[in-house]
Amino acid sequence: MKYWRKPLDQDKVKPVHGRIHLLPERCKGCGFCVKFCPRDVLEESERVNKKGYHLIDAVREDECVACGLCEAICPDFAISVTTEDEMESTSV
């Protein structure tokens, strides 16, 4: 990200990166997460699940800041976001 000036605490504050997890059997391809993601991380893919709904892909996962809006707006409880710190703490 480009700043118009250098933030004073840029060294201390680490931007949070999120990881997207999808439960394919629950997704119904409504597209809410794709449309409302503020960083345009997600895209509809060609892959389909058992019921024939088009799944979503996290094509720009590096951009994800773990705001959790996709998780909050998903009507099918299919998507969840974890931060990288959480991933490390659970894997240990």
Next chain:
Amino acid sequence: MNGNHEEVNIEGLLRADRIPHIWCPGCGLGSVLRSFLSALIKSELPLDKVAVVSGIGCTGRTAGYVKLDSFHTTHGRAIPFATGLKLANPELKVIVFSGDGDLSSIGGNHLIHAARRNMDMTIICVNNFTYGMTGGQAAPTTPLNARTSTTPYGNYEIPFNIPYLIAAAGAVYVSRWTAMHVRRLEKSIIEAIHKKGFSFVEAIAPCPTQYGRKNRQATGLTQMNYYRDNSIINHGADPRDVGIELNGPINVGKFVDIDRATFSDLQADILDKAFPPESKPQTETTRT
């Protein structure tokens, strides 16, 4: 249901064996349910003291999906059941989660009378402007000129303005959000849960299959985009001005937040006067 909040997450509040739910692709009910569950977790209520009651309809299925004490009542009778539940066990936090048809049409009388009595409960009314489960008939909330399966040339019945109805009947907390405003809806539900008295949250949700398709909003996404582009956040607006027109703006926000004595308070006052505390042990024995 355990009351330990540390370990409860939204997945833990769902009956996983019933998921995926029956709601159509593009339906907003899941988003509203998710906002409700996350509000419940953030409200830090003891979950073994929470009861969810719902009526009949697509929204009525909610009671079967939440892993809380829940009851699926007959059509329109969610509020009478909840009233009984609250009176029998005043410690419970009773939450009614039902649809616009169930609450404002079949259960219309119960709704206004519970608001009049100021029963201590929270109502979450999911409004999709139609009777979704039975085939998209015109509901009392269907906007003028909207096409439904029973009004193929346009609806000519003037609809209810639910926040106005409830505010006039005497509710202490009335707000309206859409399924698109997930975070604001969640905050509003937390406020409503903590409000003492009859608190009412209207959540407007897309119904692409039965309502949207007939009104040029063929997918849930189109309806959500419409909410995003046409919602006006108008806190403290006069409820009589927040009626919904077809393809018109939707006023959202918190409309009413007042304090009023609840049914239980007034009942306790009168009973204390009628049966002064010194004679109370005697009256309790005669009552049982």
